[in-house]
Amino acid sequence: MSEFLLEVVDLKKYFPITAGVFRRTIGHVKAVDGVSFKLRHGETLGLVGESGCGKSTTGRMIVRILQPTQGRIVFEGHDITNLRGRRLRDMRRQFQMVFQDPFASLNPKMAVGDILAEPLVIHRIASRREADQRVCELLETVGLRAEDRLRYPHEFSGGQRQRIGIARALALNPKLIVADEAVSALDVSMQAQILNLLTELKRTFRLSYIFISHNLAVVRHISDRVGVMYLGQLVELAGKADLFNNPLHPYTEALLSAVPAPKREGRRQRIILQGDVPSPSNPPQGCPFHPRCPKVMDPCRSQRPSWREVRAGHWTACHLYEQ
Numbered sequence: 001m002s003e004f005l006l007e008v009v010d011l012k013k014y015f016p017i018t019a020g021v022f023r024r025t026i027g028h029v030k031a032v033d034g035v036s037f038k039l040r041h042g043e044t045l046g047l048v049g050e051s052g053c054g055k056s057t058t059g060r061m062i063v064r065i066l067q068p069t070q071g072r073i074v075f076e077g078h079d080i081t082n083l084r085g086r087r088l089r090d091m092r093r094q095f096q097m098v099f100q101d102p103f104a105s106l107n108p109k110m111a112v113g114d115i116l117a118e119p120l121v122i123h124r125i126a127s128r129r130e131a132d133q134r135v136c137e138l139l140e141t142v143g144l145r146a147e148d149r150l151r152y153p154h155e156f157s158g159g160q161r162q163r164i165g166i167a168r169a170l171a172l173n174p175k176l177i178v179a180d181e182a183v184s185a186l187d188v189s190m191q192a193q194i195l196n197l198l199t200e201l202k203r204t205f206r207l208s209y210i211f212i213s214h215n216l217a218v219v220r221h222i223s224d225r226v227g228v229m230y231l232g233q234l235v236e237l238a239g240k241a242d243l244f245n246n247p248l249h250p251y252t253e254a255l256l257s258a259v260p261a262p263k264r265e266g267r268r269q270r271i272i273l274q275g276d277v278p279s280p281s282n283p284p285q286g287c288p289f290h291p292r293c294p295k296v297m298d299p300c301r302s303q304r305p306s307w308r309e310v311r312a313g314h315w316t317a318c319h320l321y322e323q
Helices: 055-062 085-094 112-122 128-141 146-150 158-170 188-205 216-222 240-245 250-257
Strands: 004-019 024-040 044-048 070-075 095-098 176-180 208-212 225-230 233-239 308-311 314-316
Touching: 004 055, 004 208, 024 055, 024 208, 024 233, 044 055, 044 216, 055 095, 055 176, 055 208, 085 095, 095 158, 112 128, 112 146, 112 158, 128 146, 128 158, 158 188, 188 208, 188 216, 208 216, 216 240, 225 240, 225 250, 233 240, 233 250
Parallel strands: 044 208, 044 225, 095 176, 176 208
Antiparallel strands: 004 024, 004 070, 225 233, 233 314, 308 314
């Protein structure tokens, strides 16, 4: 068995910009522009960055909700980038997604039991009676009651609905779950409960997670490694302790400087970035961060930095570390 559950190689997603009566393509929004990383079995990888950096688009390509423009997605040694039809449907049993808004992702016209039984019926892995038993087990696994299967999504709180979303993701016994802002719509106490639930499920079912969030404190709590994205690209990737204590990329330093820290840990010097994030439809030449970087150099303005391992397990794309 391969050491890695998932390998993402130079993944890109460009959305066309059209204009005119004939809807001619006049440009592209480069939502994801060359992302590469590997995920080990049983590992949680956090993806962080500002809104619009491409982290959610990356997650949706991995579970094949979106078709990549370029690059490769390798799951357990199988290239799934261009799978279609039944082959893709069969492979989707291995990876599932938990969405940010649990109410929008649950069909309001279906009872919870039917929502959770639907993937079991579609994949023909359980009869109606077996599916009902499995639904009861799933609800109890995520901290709800078996009789809740008769209720509808609007009858639950936001935290309960997210538990239902997690139960649906678990229904087919996947190996990988992509959690896209899974706790951002919840209050702090409920966030803690859902994070503890995800941690317990990971241990019980030997799951791997890609945990997408803009909340660095949440990512630090749940992740084993953390990747930082900016304007569709990964700019840094490392173990969480290494990244939070010894960041390499100027953008990561700026992000971490904005996080409130307990007095016993001391406070970082606040780094105020100038200007706004460039448009992904017209990204700057060279390093995408150079217009706002406090450490910008001449090569940054014309040459895209290479993705390199600066120290063991710590990757970055920055000209400061070019040799």
